[in-house]
Amino acid sequence: MFEHLHPLPQDPILSMLADYRADTHPNKLDLGIGVYKDEQGNTPIMQAVKDAESRLLTTEQSKSYTAPAGTPAYNQLASALVFGADHPALKDQRIVSAQTPGGCGALRMGAEFLRGCSQKSRVWVSLPTWANHIPLLAGAGLEIAEYPYYDYATKGIQFEAMLKTLEQASAGDFILLHGCCHNPSGADLNREQWHAVADLMARKGLIPFVDMAYQGLGNGLEEDAFGVRLLAQRFPEMLVATSCSKNFGLYRERTGTLFIVAANRAEAETAGSQLFSKIRSHYSMPPAHGAAIVETILSDTALTASWERELAAMRERIQGLRQQLVAAITASGIDGDFTFIQQQLGMFSFLGITPQQVEQLRQDYSIYMINSSRMNVAGLNQDSIDYFVSALTEVLS
Numbered sequence: 001m002f003e004h005l006h007p008l009p010q011d012p013i014l015s016m017l018a019d020y021r022a023d024t025h026p027n028k029l030d031l032g033i034g035v036y037k038d039e040q041g042n043t044p045i046m047q048a049v050k051d052a053e054s055r056l057l058t059t060e061q062s063k064s065y066t067a068p069a070g071t072p073a074y075n076q077l078a079s080a081l082v083f084g085a086d087h088p089a090l091k092d093q094r095i096v097s098a099q100t101p102g103g104c105g106a107l108r109m110g111a112e113f114l115r116g117c118s119q120k121s122r123v124w125v126s127l128p129t130w131a132n133h134i135p136l137l138a139g140a141g142l143e144i145a146e147y148p149y150y151d152y153a154t155k156g157i158q159f160e161a162m163l164k165t166l167e168q169a170s171a172g173d174f175i176l177l178h179g180c181c182h183n184p185s186g187a188d189l190n191r192e193q194w195h196a197v198a199d200l201m202a203r204k205g206l207i208p209f210v211d212m213a214y215q216g217l218g219n220g221l222e223e224d225a226f227g228v229r230l231l232a233q234r235f236p237e238m239l240v241a242t243s244c245s246k247n248f249g250l251y252r253e254r255t256g257t258l259f260i261v262a263a264n265r266a267e268a269e270t271a272g273s274q275l276f277s278k279i280r281s282h283y284s285m286p287p288a289h290g291a292a293i294v295e296t297i298l299s300d301t302a303l304t305a306s307w308e309r310e311l312a313a314m315r316e317r318i319q320g321l322r323q324q325l326v327a328a329i330t331a332s333g334i335d336g337d338f339t340f341i342q343q344q345l346g347m348f349s350f351l352g353i354t355p356q357q358v359e360q361l362r363q364d365y366s367i368y369m370i371n372s373s374r375m376n377v378a379g380l381n382q383d384s385i386d387y388f389v390s391a392l393t394e395v396l397s
């Protein structure tokens, strides 16, 4: 049977990473893969994570099975982090959650749950959206529709067009929204826009599905959760997928959470039973180590403070790089307004150059970014900004 299979192309980001690793140029720059990097170009293990791991080494008693939902303590701490400990929906016990294998696991199990429990199966995603959203959601059998989001001409959100298109959605459709730090554009809804989208969704009976993979990397842990918390107050039913890959730096430990918000406690329990049954038939239960680290950090005041300090330093480094990059581009005399880069949030922005110019940056200067010109700002540092801007000047001249 296998002889009839045809090979699939490698994921473009992963094949670009392989090319980058093989490149021997002394000034090579990886602005492609979406991981946080420090000033030295490393993706370090956070100190609070190291400290939690060394505690776990002595305190962990067993590697026996947990449960499809993961551990109750992790779920409780993750809920407080995302919704805020005093959120009315938490107090009313209408949120059920599951520790998942990363944000991807949360998105996929959210989609499996929706597909299994509802006749309706259409989910609307932003145009553009993170490349893996569509395979994760469509792979569970959801039908994909798209709403306009980023405007490449104005470098901002096409908000009127977004609302106009969402008017075409029908009651029971799911709307995937990025909680903060939109990937790939870095352009986020402001508070007024969150309210307006919430009004539209409520009026039309649409169901929010929020993906928040970067809490704490935009404006701050509380500020970044504004949209999620607002929607959980206003909507009887919604889903939220989160990830600890970026804000705890736990990428390979595969740690995330899926939250189902239901109308009341009884319905949340029933929805949970459906979700846990789906999980059982997919991977049975989530990996434990990353969640144990998060649980250890968030249940200890000193470790939480250490983690928050380091997360703030990461966020501030990205914001600083955004400002320095705009200043260097402006000083270079390159034509055009690049100030949008310093208004956007999180690790990504579209530089706004053509695929040919992206290719020239790669071939002539060993600067790697994906063809859409989405760049990971955290891949820059104090030394490389000048090299990057002088290469950009050449390519754009």
Ligand code: PMP
Residues within 6 Å of the ligand: 034, 101, 102, 103, 104, 105, 130, 183, 211, 212, 213, 243, 244, 245, 251, 255, 256
């Ligand atoms: N959602 C978005 C928007 C992302 O960018 C990512 C990671 N790149 C994820 C979800 C999932 O992350 P992970 O599965 O690594 O936790």
